[in-house]
Amino acid sequence: xxxxxxxxxxxxxxxxxxxxxxxxxxxxxxxxxxxxxxxxxxxxxxxxxxxxxxxxxxxxxxxxxxxxxxxxxxxxxxxxxxxxxxxxxxxxxxxxxxxxxxxxxxxxxxxxxxxxxxxxxxxxxxxxxxxxxxxxxxxxxxxxxxxxxxxxxxxxxxxxxxxxxxxxxxxxxxxxxxxxxxxxxxxxxxxxxxxxxxxxxxxxxxxxxxxxxxxxxxxxxxxxxxxxxxxxxxxxxxxxxxxxxxxxxxxxxxxxxxxxxxxxxxxxxxxxxxxxxxxxxxxxxxxxxxxxxxxxx
Amino acid sequence: xxxxxxxxxxxxxxxxxxxxxxxxxxxxxxxxxxxxxxxxxxxxxxxxxxxxxxxxxxxxxxxxxxxxxxxxxxxxxxxxxxxxxxxxxxxxxxxxxxxxxxxxxxxxxxxxxxxxxxxxxxxxxxxxxxxxxxxxxxxxxxxxxxx
Numbered sequence: 001x002x003x004x005x006x007x008x009x010x011x012x013x014x015x016x017x018x019x020x021x022x023x024x025x026x027x028x029x030x031x032x033x034x035x036x037x038x039x040x041x042x043x044x045x046x047x048x049x050x051x052x053x054x055x056x057x058x059x060x061x062x063x064x065x066x067x068x069x070x071x072x073x074x075x076x077x078x079x080x081x082x083x084x085x086x087x088x089x090x091x092x093x094x095x096x097x098x099x100x101x102x103x104x105x106x107x108x109x110x111x112x113x114x115x116x117x118x119x120x121x122x123x124x125x126x127x128x129x130x131x132x133x134x135x136x137x138x139x140x141x142x143x144x145x146x147x148x149x150x151x152x153x154x155x156x157x158x159x160x161x162x163x164x165x166x167x168x169x170x171x172x173x174x175x176x177x178x179x180x181x182x183x184x185x186x187x188x189x190x191x192x193x194x195x196x197x198x199x200x201x202x203x204x205x206x207x208x209x210x211x212x213x214x215x216x217x218x219x220x221x222x223x224x225x226x227x228x229x230x231x232x233x234x235x236x237x238x239x240x241x242x243x244x245x246x247x248x249x250x251x252x253x254x255x256x257x258x259x260x261x262x263x264x265x266x267x268x269x270x271x272x273x274x275x276x277x278x279x280x281x282x283x284x285x286x287x288x289x290x291x292x293x294x295x296x297x
Numbered sequence: 298x299x300x301x302x303x304x305x306x307x308x309x310x311x312x313x314x315x316x317x318x319x320x321x322x323x324x325x326x327x328x329x330x331x332x333x334x335x336x337x338x339x340x341x342x343x344x345x346x347x348x349x350x351x352x353x354x355x356x357x358x359x360x361x362x363x364x365x366x367x368x369x370x371x372x373x374x375x376x377x378x379x380x381x382x383x384x385x386x387x388x389x390x391x392x393x394x395x396x397x398x399x400x401x402x403x404x405x406x407x408x409x410x411x412x413x414x415x416x417x418x419x420x421x422x423x424x425x426x427x428x429x430x431x432x433x434x435x436x437x438x439x440x441x442x443x444x
Binding site for chain 1: 301302303304305308309311312313315316412413414
């Protein structure tokens with residue numbers, strides 16, 4: 001499985017020279033499966049540049065949305081394959097008793113927020129509630145489960161052969177819970193992330209910042225790492241960077257996280273931090289990373 | 298001991314109950330007592346950590362409830378049962394027995410918990426002593442959990 005990060009920022013795009021290394025685009029991760037099929041996790045602004053990198057003759061595209069906050073769907077309207085008649089795009093996301101996935105996304109891709117409507121997109125696009133049971137896309141078995149965030153939000157576990165990746169970019173499992181001591185059956189996201197080869201997880205705040213943001217749906221370093229430790233993740237990629245966090249700030253945050261992980265008894269090499277355009281290729285255990293320097297592990 | 302991860306709505310309900318002083322139980326769809334908070338622990342005389350999860354028969358045997366004549370209340374009359382069966386809130390008053398044998402008259406409101414993905418997964422039962430002074434102590438958190 002190959003993983004490429006196209007947007008690691010949370011909340012709102014944060015461009016600027018002080019953000020160059022980690023990038024300013026919001027959540028979007030590309031997975032290339034062993035079958036060659038592409039899966040896209042979330043459609044933040046990073047999906048725009050991802051779209052330009054895809055082969056023009058790639059017809060079938062699957063997008064898994066964790067939730068519909070703007071930082072996870074904002075790029076959809078600017079995703080180049082949406083404007084090709086040959087594209088067949090399937091979008092999966094959380095269900096809601098209130099309205100269909102298409103109707104909820106159309107609130108964004110419609111006037112006055114957008115110059116085009118969903119029905120005007122030339123591609124063949126379909127919207128699907130993420131199934132309650134595992135389903136298959138190409139070589140991948142996918143499971144979606146509700147996790148603790150504000151509003152209906154999913155995490156995903158993608159298994160390709162004996163390799164598993166868990167993607168929970170927005171998650172506050174420690175809210176009102178003693179993560180360190182709580183029985184695992186009471187930990188949000190536990191089933192999804194258990195023994196994952198790679199856990200891509202929310203780490204929006206430092207521990208010092210968190211008290212001012214409790215209940216906002218995101219995790220501080222300690223909660224992220226405690227969660228990673230409880231689920232037995234083999235490697236963790238810190239994700240969903242706060243828009244105020246500059247490159248140098250994130251370097252410090254990464255160092256703190258690695259120290260904290262070491263204090264928990266782990267190997268600091270297991271803790272990476274997501275940077276735009278970074279790539280990881282792994283089979284079971286992550287192996288060579290063509291953009292290793294940008295992973296900053 | 299642990300089992301499969303609970304549905305998110307039960308996890309969040311437990312987190313909520315942990316954060317409030319109003320005594321409350323969290324019960325699974327099959328009647329298993331999954332959790333009770335410190336407020337409830339104060340009233341029944343034992344913290345949850347000492348008791349753990351209990352099946353329906355066990356927790357009704359330990360704590361009641363009882364009717365006005367001190368007879369065990371039929372399970373199908375409990376607000377909890379009505380909430381689980383009918384899928385709507387239910388309320389009643391009855392007596393429970395704490396770990397030291399003392400009986401408390403309580404009012405209880407049960408609310409079904411229905412998850413977006415998993416459907417009816419259980420109920421939350423919030424209760425408080427009918428005695429005003431005791432109720433004030435409990436609901437304002439001025440009580441201690443016996444240990």
